[in-house]
Amino acid sequence: MKNSHKIASLELGRLFALFAIIALHSQIFMTYLLVDDVPVFGYIFNQLTRFAVPFFFILSGYLIQPKLSTSPRKTLKQYSSPLLKIWLVWSALCLAMPFNWQRAATDGYLIERTGYWNWLTQNSLNALMEGGMVHLWFIPALVIAVAIIALFIHFNKSSLLIPVAVILYTYGVMGGSYQTLTEVWTPFFTRNGPFFSTLMVVIGFEFRRRNITLSSINSFLLLLTGFVIHFVEAYWLTNYDVAFNLHDFLVGTPLIGMGLFLLLLSKPNLGNHPMTFTLSKHVLSIYVCHLLCVVVMLNITGMMGLTLAMRDFVIVFGTVALSTSFVFIMDKTPLKRLLFR
Template identity: 50%
Template sequence: MSSKQKIASFEFARVIALIAVISIHCQLFMDYGFIGDEPWLNYITNQLARFAVPLFFLIAGYLIYPKLNAKPYQTTKAYTLPLMLIWLIWSVIYLVLPFNLAVVAEHGYLAERQGYWNYLLQAPLNSLFEGGLVHLWFIPSLALAVLMIAWFVDNKCRALLLPFAAIFYIYGLMAGSYLSLTEIETPIFSRNGPFFSFLMVAIGFEVRRREWSITSTHAVILALFGMVLHFSEAFYLNSLGQVFNMNDFLLGTVFWSTGIFFWLLNHPNFGNHPVWHSLAKWVLPIYVVHLLVTIYMNNIAGMLGASQWTRDLIVFFGTLFGSYLLVIVLEKTPLAFKKLRALTQPISPSSCEPR
């Protein structure tokens, strides 16, 4: 399927969402922009980017609907195996590659790696749901969400899909950002597994299945309401001891990202330009590799003795361009993402691939 047949607004949104995720992981403005003792410039920009990951999940659920609804388990296998193979291979890579080059230079490779391996072993179950580096949690979470939706489809209880997904989401909230109020704990970090992903993928799935729609005006209102609610929750929880920039998802996040999603559906040609279509095909590869580039950019900034704002420039733009160049180079090697997908004979990427 040509790029012209894809939903241009989704392609554009995935690129913007990826940049938002990278901005979170680059930890911009952490050393300045303080109000009192807290880096509020980082806090605000960090939370402003929290629409991104749920939007990835929503788009994935919408695009996978036709095949998942028709052949639930066959589609799940074909869809998730390529993703999990990528997750496994890159988990091994992240377990092997050193992160702190100064420690390697001073104490050697094994000393640097053993420190990281011991850190992962402190919570082995959580590490299993994440992989070799923390940001890889997205892949098994997406795979679990698709598998769980397939179960509801196969057992002909689609009407129960959203209620059960909402229960998982609320439980994740109670054991995550709202932990100081509920004192409920989970054996894994509440962002991992299905707590976050299940509801967002299910909403995308159900929007297409039930052909739900709202006007663009209502979509904007929904998104603004959700964003205000998200920030209100974050401010309130911060007063209770929850660090402001540690909220991966809150109650308002659902409405915020869903409002954006409906707006994109109403404007399918938004961002319909070859540049965005070209960049969109690299979203998954760049997502997978970008945190490694961020780590090394931080190493370089440290070696250069960069000032606070210069460090942000080096790390952010170095990650953007370095990740893009890295995936271009990788496409010429056995680690090419297209080759890895082909090993498991995935279904057509144009139909539901999050890329």
């Protein structure tokens, strides 16, 4: 069987997480369903989608563990080279594409782009860790996490992986969402780089190395516990003028990723359909191009004068259709080698 080496539920998890990220970046429910002029439902939905990136990191660690354990340096090179190529190519495309078409048409392409380029230069270190557009931060963060693991394995210091990853994560939280309280200095936005990604990838790595599993019930309870802690933290931090929808990672967030991953792992045949495998192999490609597709849909809905729920619907499902179609078309052309892995 062609996909016998893949776990159907984890591939389905990829698709579910990708859709959540597209919905998150589409900023849905943020202009209606207000409570005292606050988009409460939009804020809640925003934080509910935060399972996606931890899941992707954990899955990456889980999948790369066998090769990384046996050949850390070789695996790191083979794994990181195509990812960094994709990061560079899509950074260039994101830097080149105008975001506000109306301004580009009225004021000129260079004026529209110069504002964004100048903003990036004012945050140069952060921009370096992200690339040409904010969503691309995932790629260097993943590569750095894998590099750290490979380095520790190469020097026979695997026992230090979890402590170091926890220290990095703690610093990331203290210098991120809790910075208002801790006043911890950070060189750049701690979502970027190794601070959160390392622990998530290490968790996936250790899950496979130690063959860790949980029952469906215990996995769900872990997932639920993670969400409860994450949401309590997010609500509590509003007392310190930290917006509820700001958080990428909090203390409870790793539990969310772990719970979801183990839950899917406990149901390996969930989503066992050819379409799942067909779509899941293109998840990274859709991910790197989806935010530019969101930009396209934002401009189109603006020109059409769409608002509220109709606007959200068109942006989300238009982005899904456009990004998926683009990837499938490029997959049939020589540009595939340039644009994707």
